[in-house]
Amino acid sequence: MAVLDVTWAVKWLTLSAQAMAEHRAYLIELDRAIGDSDHGENMDRGFQAVLDKLSETPPGTPGVALKLTAMTLMSKVGGAAGPLYGTAFLRAATSLGESAEIDPAALANALAAARDGIVARGKAEPGDKTMVDAWTPAAEAARKAAVDGDVLAVLVAAAEAAEAGAVATDPLVARKGRASYLGERSAGHRDPGAASSALILRAAVGAAA
Amino acid sequence: MAVLDVTWAVKWLTLSAQAMAEHRAYLIELDRAIGDSDHGENMDRGFQAVLDKLSETPPGTPGVALKLTAMTLMSKVGGAAGPLYGTAFLRAATSLGESAEIDPAALANALAAARDGIVARGKAEPGDKTMVDAWTPAAEAARKAAVDGDVLAVLVAAAEAAEAGAVATDPLVARKGRASYLGERSAGHRDPGAASSALILRAAVGAAA
């Protein structure tokens, strides 16, 4: 049975960093189509820095791990993604508090807090073709799964919903972020931030499996 | 029988202008390979201006026609070719003096004067891969043909020698002009100025035929 403790958190962040490195070119390519070609580079740089931080100051709880991640992403990613992911991880960390282990309800709450942080910061609504379109269904699916599922079920539900949410950005016309300048021309492309969000939530499953 | 009077001179310059317009792209391409891509444009611009001048102030003798050409090329061509062709036509005009009609000996002398003018101005020797490599054999062939040939024979000999001279620049390594900067890399290309010289001397035949 999966236990979401600090070991899981560190593994999650490590797998996220691996995913960013592996999909760096893919995320750049998505951003090239409707943005400025930097999302993969930004996320890769940010998560490599997270790995460095984690080994410098090993965290004691999942909350501390996520807070460290938040601060590092905030100071290393830049662009729109930096502050947005930074806020997401910071709100999730705050929501988790000092607990050593995360139960399904706490997990769903943390994901909802992350999602709400992104919305508070970026003012995007669902359907604006941003990472909100991955996080909103993810948080919603997590809430439902937490009613009678275990943490792994919650993580899987969130990851699957995020992936579906990212795919669902394809036909949308962007109304926030850099892609919005393209108007109708933004349709037919996947939002890079939604794609990286799905990768990160999938890494959370991998760390628990 | 060909008569080299002012009518011939004007026809020669008109056919030269046509040849420059027609071979503009060819001369640019030759200059692109070992120079700076402007020779065809320069010659075309210059000879179009010569046509304008000729119709503005119709010349009374071949000498006047060539002097007008010299002044116009000098002020409209620019680059290395402008002063060199300007000097060539000026020296030829001076050599012809005020005579209304050119005999074989006068023609050969005028071509030699043109050739010597180019050498005096540009300090190139035969084999340096310049227009001198067209004019030197042309003047020499004209001198020989003038011994017992008529003016047409002299013109034909000059044109053929110039053409052969231009072709013979292909393997040479340039030692004067812009192509010299290429060193060994200039070999394997025809000198643009030698090529335009051959075209102009061929036009002289056409005007007399």
Add this chain to the structure above:
Amino acid sequence: MKKLINDPRAVVEESVQGFGLAHANLVTVSTDPTFITRNDAPVSGKVGLVSGGGSGHEPLHAGFVGRGMLDAAVPGAVFTSPTPDQILPATLAVNAGAGVVHIVKNYTGDVLNFETAGELAEAEGVSVRTVLVNDDVAVEDSLYTAGRRGVGGTVLVEKIAGAAAERGDDLEAVAAIGERVNANVCTMGVALSACTVPHAGTPSFDLAEDEIEIGIGIHGEPGRHRIPMENADGITDRLLEPVISDLGIASGDRVLLFVNGMGGTPLSELYIIYRRAAQVLSERGASVKRSLVGNYITSLEMQGCSISVLRLDDELTDLWDAPVHTAALRWGV
């Protein structure tokens, strides 16, 4: 991708180092985090001016650090806004007690990162005002977008607000001047070719030999629409018309005309654009009082240009004319 670089990831760092070496008489380069300050910062009694953004737009912003313009520039990665941990120390370094104005181009990333840095600076007792630059008329429906982008007008805001700070205006006044410039400038750009972000390695968009992108920003992003290639006068008219009509330029208006190269266009072509734009403005009865032509806010090696028009009044004209001593803009000193 062929570039005069070493490691694609070291481009900003090495370029800023070279900038610091070449202009050691003007600026100091701080590393880890990276920012550039004028040598005499903080200037006693003066409001500090900080701008920044992604790199790749040089000479903006580092080239505008110096007397009469910026006190600090904060370069992010290429086309990526800088982070609060760069912006905050730059802000603190140039604060002389009179407060600091952040000049921020309106992009989500820049806005969010400067916002955070501003809050952190306020928490450390520094008064911060933000001037948001959004002069790009290519963004039509700002209701359905992140709003108009900050493009060419940024240079003019930095120069004129910089002059206001230098003459001793207080924090609110400097911010107000910056906002007045922003309110009176509009810009529109065109790309003839894309640019290649070093870490990406491929051109930012694909453009056929006979197509151009109208309404581009400065991040190598595709523009609003794509049209067949036109001649310089046609393109100028296409860029200038929305600028003129958005500003409501009327007969008798005095203006500054700024033709900006995107980095890969010969200066001679910018003057061909300038010629037409000046002619059209005169035909409309506007009087071109000041001009700026050159590569000032670029997109790496992109070919193309932008046209900015700033409506002038006496004060803005005086502030434009005031001495400025930076690496990229200098006069009167």
Add this chain to the structure above:
Amino acid sequence: MKKLINDPRAVVEESVQGFGLAHANLVTVSTDPTFITRNDAPVSGKVGLVSGGGSGHEPLHAGFVGRGMLDAAVPGAVFTSPTPDQILPATLAVNAGAGVVHIVKNYTGDVLNFETAGELAEAEGVSVRTVLVNDDVAVEDSLYTAGRRGVGGTVLVEKIAGAAAERGDDLEAVAAIGERVNANVCTMGVALSACTVPHAGTPSFDLAEDEIEIGIGIHGEPGRHRIPMENADGITDRLLEPVISDLGIASGDRVLLFVNGMGGTPLSELYIIYRRAAQVLSERGASVKRSLVGNYITSLEMQGCSISVLRLDDELTDLWDAPVHTAALRWGV
């Protein structure tokens, strides 16, 4: 070919017109024949300075017309030297009785056309001295060539000789200063891409994605040899080494380091080159006292750069620092 132009044959004319409109406070544009003079020419008592050459190198030369630099610039067609009927009236227009210096880049066409114009001017009673600029160390065997070309050093000759004329030096002295600069400056350039001459319509040479041309001039002509692409530091070393050894730069020498862009290279990359060049010069014990980084003598939109080193003495340094007020170079005024 995609360019911001109208008629390929009107490029120079329209560009010069735009230049005249944008800098009406500095220069006067004469047409038919075309040349550009500073507004206050002829300056009483002052030696006149005239330079010129083919167009396509902007801002050179028109961008350097003004106080402390050139009195007149004479632009030819693109990459084609101007003709005597342009050079002569420009020379007459700036002659105040103290004579005129022609600054001529060493290309056959420029030399011949300026020579003729000089003779014609002398015939009209104007004393003319010619400073021939030939700083390009890429031309190895000047015995078997038209001699070294005039490239980046031209900008430095124009600035420093211009300052000498402005301070009142007589004709021989101005020419001597110009020659001293030329004798103490060497340059070498590299192209990452070719340029396209408007009237030709195709790139001036073909270069594979992984090749660069070393030892290029400024006319889009191919260089001396072609090598596989290298990183910025490697390219810098390759350009700088022959410059340093030809000049015989020794420990203790004071120098001006000039990194010039060919028109299509981002400024950020020029600073990466500058960084390495400054490092290498310091390692050799030379002291970089002055610097210039930017697009000053270009080849249309070519990507690449050149590195020039000028050995300084006190007088050359003072003349470099003297006020200059032109469209492209301005300080102290």
